[in-house]
Amino acid sequence: MPSSTVENYLKAILQLADGGGETPTVAVGQIATHLGLTPGTVTTMMKHLSKEGFIHYLPRRGVCLTPAGEKLGLQIVRRHRLIELFLVEVMQLDWAHVHEEAEVLEHVLSDRMVERIDEMLGRPAYDPHGEPIPDADGLLRRDDDLRALNDCGDERVRLVRVSRDDPPFLVWLQEHGLRPGASLEVVSRDPVGEILTLEVAGRPERVRISTSAAGTLWVKGTIPERRRGLA
Ligand SMILES: [Zn+2]
Missing domain, CATH: 2.30.30.90 (Ferrous iron transport protein A (FeoA))
Structure with missing residues (x-):
């Protein structure tokens, strides 16, 4: 089972690649800045993720997700966004503070809980911040008109x-x-x-x-x- 650290790295790479235009390669420095870590720490982790088959690591150019890495990254994004919406809609937590809670819960809730949340909320398309929620097959809606x-x-x-x-x-x-x-x-x-x-x-x-x-x-x-x- 992948650790929460692995999941956070994959989520970060996925998010950084999304804003990256044509080529989804993400520089190690970008990941380090995004996660508040040193490039050395990130490089060590990139070698590990590459060995696990989650990324392609191209020294000096950066990294890109393999289909397996993208699938896992999207699963975590799905969990995160569903949990945020659940915290706002059902638990009535403040919109401004649910992100931090979701950062923790996304790694610990079982798949069954997450699917139940999705069902209870009527299979929602967007989280409370307006971000699209990937569906159960890992498909992420593109809103090109924003x-x-x-x-x-x-x-x-x-x-x-x-x-x-x-x-x-x-x-x-x-x-x-x-x-x-x-x-x-x-x-x-x-x-x-x-x-x-x-x-x-x-x-x-x-x-x-x-x-x-x-x-x-x-x-x-x-x-x-x-x-x-x-x-
Ligand atoms: Zn969030």
Whole structure:
């Protein structure tokens, strides 16, 4: 049975590869930064994961997951996201704090418990942060029509995903009504100070957010009339 450390590495590689464009190779340095470890520690682990058949390790270039590694990584992601949703929906825990709980529980709950959670929640497609939940066969939905908020013009959009999980940031978002499903509009941008000003539907106050923080918020736009016919 793979250890929780192995599972965390595979999950990290999977997540880093996802944002990596054409080639899913991930540099050892990226993994080290992501997990807060030294490159030496990560390199040792990469040799182990390679021997176990979970990754291809290409010295100096990085690593990529084998089908077995990807399958296990997606299983852990599925567990994590289902557990987060269960903690919010059923246990009524705060949205901002379920990530840390799920980081622990994803390694200890039995498969039977996880499948029961999936069933109880009606086989949900998204976690509380708007991230897609891989299905039981390990298929992960791709939402290609999402854009980062900092790439938006002055338009009304709907927040669908938050891809940053530190509690203070999530608490701050929550205080400003910025949870998945929120409707908002970029009303002005200050490119020098790197600040966007938002109007959130149903909120009296405007919200100022840095462009880097806005880069972790993913939105869907209302489709302009002229593009509808082409879709
Ligand atoms: Zn999480």
